[in-house]
Every structure is written in structure tokens, then in C-alpha cells.
Amino acid sequence: MGMAINNLPQIREECEILQLSEKQLREIMVRLHRDIEKGLGKDTHPSSIVKCWITYIQDLPNGKERGKFLALDLGGTNFRVLIINLRENHFDMQSKIYAIPQHIMTGTGIALFDHIAECLANFMMEHNVYEERLALGFTFSFPLKQVGLTKGILERWTKGFSCSGVVGTDVVQGLKDAIARRGDVQIDICAILNDTTGTLMSCAWKNHNCKIGLIVGTGSNACYVEKAELCENFEGGQSRADMLINTEWGAFGDDGALDFVRTEFDREIDVNSVNPGKQIQEKMISGMYLGELVRLALAKFTRMGLLFGGRGSDLLFQRGSFYTKYVSEIESDKAGDYTSCMEVLEELGLDHATEADMAAVRHVCECVSRRAAHLVSAGIAVLINKMGEPRVTVGIDGSVYRFHPHFHTLMCEKIAKLVQPGLQFDLMLSEDGSGRGAALVAAVACRESQQQFA
């Protein structure tokens, strides 16, 4: 072996394009804020990029919700069916994960809904509720133009889904039709909701300051409590003060608003995705893309001769081979220790990596995840500033937030810098929002319809 040359300084320099200065973050905040206002405005909504969909959820849980509910959770890496029993101060929950095979993710809508209905029926059988007629909350984590609590028109697919014949149609009806085609189980679909909404509701059940729900998982998105009078697209009257808004901020940047900070790696991810030009901010933040961003940078530096002695591996140059969980693992090593890093590199066929290479790989991971955390922080700061409440809790879920060792801390630090002085916030892991949240939304919906008919 020759003298190891330390290329770290040059790699650091190459990575500077991944760093967002506070000035850039503030510019991003101005643009996102503008886009959110456009989404809320009646005249500007049709052409707005950040859609700010009305969710028809206006009441947060009060902790008194009770009963047995089914829930479906579609839109992350897994599809789940759950049964939740809400009791006083606690709840029981059982759930089962079902795979959504690739051919179903990109097949027909009919096949997707038939698959969901089949999993649901099997689950009901296994949990001895096959004969019961239960209320169901459907967490469907894609952009929905909601027309009511139980009617939602799919605007576009995200996160690798592309089932045909669903965009522009009511997905609740799609599910009902599939259940009817089977003809065996009886279900009352009480609510359809986004995972951000479920996360907020689930957190708000115990914490009454919770007014923002955030997901940093396969995708990224946030919802928040807005004054009903500012929701110009809500036509149901303003009998109640608040409305939960699903921002769908993953689409931010689709009009070029983020081009001033995007890199060659971001453009390459986008070009090779199933939805080029769409979900631009999401592609800089979420778990579906972070690993690939790291891989693209590593591949480039290897080709430049800066890494691994210029010698890569088949996997290093293969799309999708660097999982986002690797980023979390590598950054979990203590300073100066490269145990996980070495394991990952071995898995990728890069056993010839030197310690300097490992330091560089770790640096690339840090730059990519830090940029994601900073973008999310800028978004959260926009919402906190917009709401102007003295103290807001943000309920958060998703694999990136949950498993990345520093994401929470990075966010706390950055949001503190970006919010208006005097506004306090807490970031809270929201346990299983998509499941419990769906049950809560269904329960609140039932509570209301009972009151209505009482």
C-alpha cells in the first residue's frame, strides 16, 4: 500500500453545495410561506404548488373518545391493518403488516383496492370480528382533495406508487367498491385522513398544545391547525374556529422555488424517479431518497479518484443500493469509531475502504441528513411563526426522524434559530399516529354524528 493521501479536505469542499446557510434557509421560509398562503386562498389555490388541503377535521380529541375501531394505514413502506380499542386514558391496539408487492404499487387501482380489502377481511377473521360491523378510519397518505371527512379525490400519487385509474377519483369509493365486490365483511368508513393528521391527532389526545403534525419517513409532509376563516376553500361555513390543513409541502419546489439550492445529485434523483418534476422538496428530505443522495455523491467522488483509491464496486454504482437506514447506522458510530460504517461498506463490496474513506463517507451522510433536517426545520418554523401561538408542540413520526441519531437535535437547534423570538416549541415523537390517529378521527367523527342525532 502506498502512502494514504488524505482527500478529506477536498471532499469537504465538494460537499459545500449540500450546506444551507441561514440566509438561504430564510429565503426558503419566505417562499414556502408565500406558497402556503397561495394554497389557502380561493383564487390562488388552483395554480398553487403547496396545496394546503382542507381535511374537514375541526375538532381535536378531548381524551374522552371510546370504542373499538378498525384502521387502515396505506402510504409508507408498509400497509397495515389495525384494531384499536380506545379506553379511558389508554388504548389497546393490535396490528398486522402486509406487503404491497411492487406489481400492485404500479398496477391497477382495482387490484390495489382488492388487495387492501382482502387483507382487511383476513385480518377481521383472525381477530374474530369478521361478523361485526365496525367503524373504520383510513389513513391514506397521499395528496387528497377532500370533499368531506369521508370523501377524498386523489390529486397525484407520490412515493413510488402509480396505480392506474385512481387519480381524480374518490378513494373511499374505491375501497367501498372493493369491499362490496367481496361481499363478505361490513364496514363503516367514518373518515379518511393523512398520516400527518393522524400523527397530530394521536399526539393531541394527551397533549393539548399539539397543533402541528409532521412526517419525516418515506415521504415528508406536515399539517397544522389554521383559523377556519383563513381557509377560503372551505365551503362548509365557519361554525367552528379551526381547521386542520394538510399542507402537502413535499411538492414545494415543483415550480423551481428550490432550484437555487438544488444540486446535481437532486436533479439526478428526480430524473430517474417515477414522478420527475414532482415532489421536489420531498426528494431532498425523505427516507425514500436520502440514501440514494449519499450514493450519488460517493459514486461521483470515487470517479473523481477522491474515494476508495478511485476503485468502486458494482453496488456502489447501482441505483438504490445505498439504503437510507445506512445513513442512520453510519452516523450512529461514536466519533472516531467506524464499526457500522465498515459493515455498510463491506455490504457494498467496498472492503478496501481506508479509515480516511470512512471519515469521508460519514461526512457525506452528515451533510445529506443535516440538509434534510434543516429544510424540515425551516418548514416547521414557517408554521410556528404563522400560527403565532406562544407554545406549540409538534407531533412527529416517520422512519427518518425516529431512527436517525441526530435528526431531533438538529431540528431543535435550527428551529430555535428560525422562529420569532418568544415563541416556544416542543418536538414530540408521536407513537403510531397512522393507526391510533385514524381511530381517533373515526371516534371524533362518530362523537359528532351522535351529537348531531342525539
Ligand code: GLC
Ligand atoms: C407524501 C404524501 C403525503 C404524506 C407524506 C408522508 O408526501 O404525498 O400525503 O403525508 O408523503 O407520508
